[in-house]
Amino acid sequence: MAENSSTELSFKKETVSKLLTLFFREERTRVSADAALLMTEMLYVFVEEAAQRTMKQAESEDCDKMDIEHFEKILPQLLLDF
Numbered sequence: 001m002a003e004n005s006s007t008e009l010s011f012k013k014e015t016v017s018k019l020l021t022l023f024f025r026e027e028r029t030r031v032s033a034d035a036a037l038l039m040t041e042m043l044y045v046f047v048e049e050a051a052q053r054t055m056k057q058a059e060s061e062d063c064d065k066m067d068i069e070h071f072e073k074i075l076p077q078l079l080l081d082f
Contacts (some may be wrong), residue, residue: 016040050078 017036021029033040051066053074060065 011040011043013040
């Protein structure tokens with residue numbers, strides 16, 4: 001992930017793999033270790049980008065705190081970008 005610090009949060013590969021398998025139509029479909037690792041990294045990048053865009057939106061409105069309304073404003077463009 002971006003930096004290796006003790007306070008950095010990450011997603012567990014097993015959790016991401018389990019979430020992916022919930023949406024498969026066939027029970028026999030499996031997720032490889034590389035695919036799970038890649039999806040874990042993509043999820044991390046997505047959440048990090050959402051947090052940064054939300055922070056910028058809050059700053060542009062001269063707010064001290066980020067709120068769900070700020071996130072809702074950036075969400076459509078974020079989803080289009082990914």
